[in-house]
Amino acid sequence: MTKSRPNAAPSPASATPGKPPRPSGFVSLRTRNYRLFTLGQTTSVVGNWMQNIAVGWLTLQLTHSGTVLGIVTGARYLPVLLLGVWGGLVVDRHDTRAVLTATQICFAVQAAVLTVLSWAHLMTLPLLIVLMLVIGFTNTFDNPARQSLISELVDREHLANAIAINSTFINTAKLLGPGLAGIVIAALGVTPCFALDTVSFLAVIASLLMLRRGEMHPAERExxxxxxxxxxxxxxxxxxxxxxxxxxxYVTGILTWEFPVSLPLLTTSALHAGPTGYGAAMAVMSAGAVLGGFVAVRRNRLSTRSLSVSAIIWGALICATALAPTLALAMIALVFVGSASITFNSSAKTLMQLGAAPQMRGRVLSIWSIGWLGGTVVGAPVVGAVGATWGARSAFLTGGLAAAGIGLVVLALVTLGPSATDNRPLRPGDTNRDP
Structure with missing residues (x-):
């Protein structure tokens, strides 16, 4: 890159020929609608993670069983696995903002019911499982609607930046939510966590109602x-x-993204750190994801090839963590694991949003959510069984080998065969294929 002549204003033309100027890291936040959406979503994720921690604590209070805790957690994802594509079809057929507003209202009602039952000491295990199934059913519509709406709020050339920013803010909220939940539960019990989660959905509903329809880019409805x-x-x-x-x-969603299973096994059984070490490891990995998000927001070139390289790097870092001889070295490696995870996740979502025809976007993203979220129903027991059979490190190592392995396979396919996606910049002139 050459320096500008004295007294000459810098311009995009001064950049290396053929390369677009590097975008501002937070360019999408200049868009009012996207700022509102991001603020509402971040607030909701903090409340949602407070609810997640409180539900786990409440389950253990009711049953004192780790097995039952796994069943309750699985109930949250089972509807996504079974009904995900149908939820995406509903999103493709209807106004995205209207669908998302409806799901937020459903979430708020569910959280309010949790609050009342917990406050009145009427909660039972069957009721809790039913409420988790309600969350999962609502998520079959919420996940594709939430992801699809991002593409309607920003210009196409800023989509990758918007998705990366969204992932960064969500991971920041994941850092705050569990910590706040721990403080609230210790001081007041689980009920206030459910109440605060209820209130957090009001922020999302308000942000959706404040969006200016004239400034949106609605997709053609199917x-x-x-x-x-x-x-x-x-x-x-x-x-x-x-x-x-x-x-x-799908491969990484089923075998790699099972950290709630593999990480406690690694920290407690292999590294002998106890529950405190597990909590610290989760926090360190989440912090790494936030740092990785700040790098991802500045990316302006994405391709299948670069995504496969991201998977290889992510897998190698997970393997290094699995083989770390001490907790301190594992903690250092987990920072990079968290960073690589957001790079892979946000890049995959961006490629699928850019590659899908607008009228197909909801279904494509719902198919993504089945693998990334619903895959937990299949992957968590598999990874847990691997850890129980071959040791705690093997569970973590399984995820790393899966990510690196599928990355190598896809890299070979796009390198040796006709590449479906070259390493092109994300420009406003890009177009989608018709189905």
Missing amino acids: ARARGQIRAAIAYVRHTPDLLYPMVMV
Whole structure:
């Protein structure tokens, strides 16, 4: 890169020919609608994580069983696994903001019911499982709607930046939520956590109602017809821009993104750190994800090839953590694991949003959520069984080998065969294929 002539104003033309100027790290936040959406979502995630911690604590108070805790957690993701693509189809057919507003109202009602039952000491295990199933059912619509709405709030050339910022703020909220929950539970019990979660949804609803429709970029809605779920699956299968990232998401979502299972096994059984060490490890990894988000927001080149490289690096870092001889070295490695995780996750979501036709976006993102979130229903027991059979380190190592392995396979496919996606900059002129 050359220096500008004296007294000459810098311009994009002064950059290296053929390369777009590096975007401002937080350029998407200049858009009013996106700022409102991000503020509301961040507030809600803090409340949601307070609820997650409180539900786990309440489950143990009711049953004193780790097995039952796993069942309660699985109930939250089971509907996404079974009904995810149908939820995406509903999003494709209806106004995205209206769907998202409806899901937030449902979440707020569910949280209010949790609050009342906990306050009145009427909570039972069956009721708790039903409420978790309600959350999971609502998530079948909320996940694709929330992801799709981002593309309607910002210009296309800022989509990658917007997704990375959203991931960064969410990970920051994940750092705050559990810590606040711990303080509140220690001082007042679980009920205030449920109450604060209820209030947090009001912030999201308010932000959605304040969006200026005239400044949005609504996608074309899909007309009702037969076979639209099969059409979406076939569309992904025959679109390499979507298929390769989706395969990587499914493999890593099932085997790698099982840190709630593999991390406590590693810290407590292999590194003998106890629950305090597990909490510190989660915090360190979340901090790394936040730091990684600040790097991801400045990326302006994404491709299937770069995503596969991200998977390889992420997997190698996980393997290094699994083999760390001491807790201190594992903690250092976990910072980089967290950073690599957000790089992979935000890049995969961006590629699928850019590669999907607008009228297919909800279903494509719902297929993504089945692998990334619903895969926990399958992956968590598998990773747990690996740890129980071959040792705690093997559970963590399984995730690392899976990520690195699928990354190497996809890298070979796009390098040796006709590449579906070159390493192109994310420009406003990019267009989608029609289904």
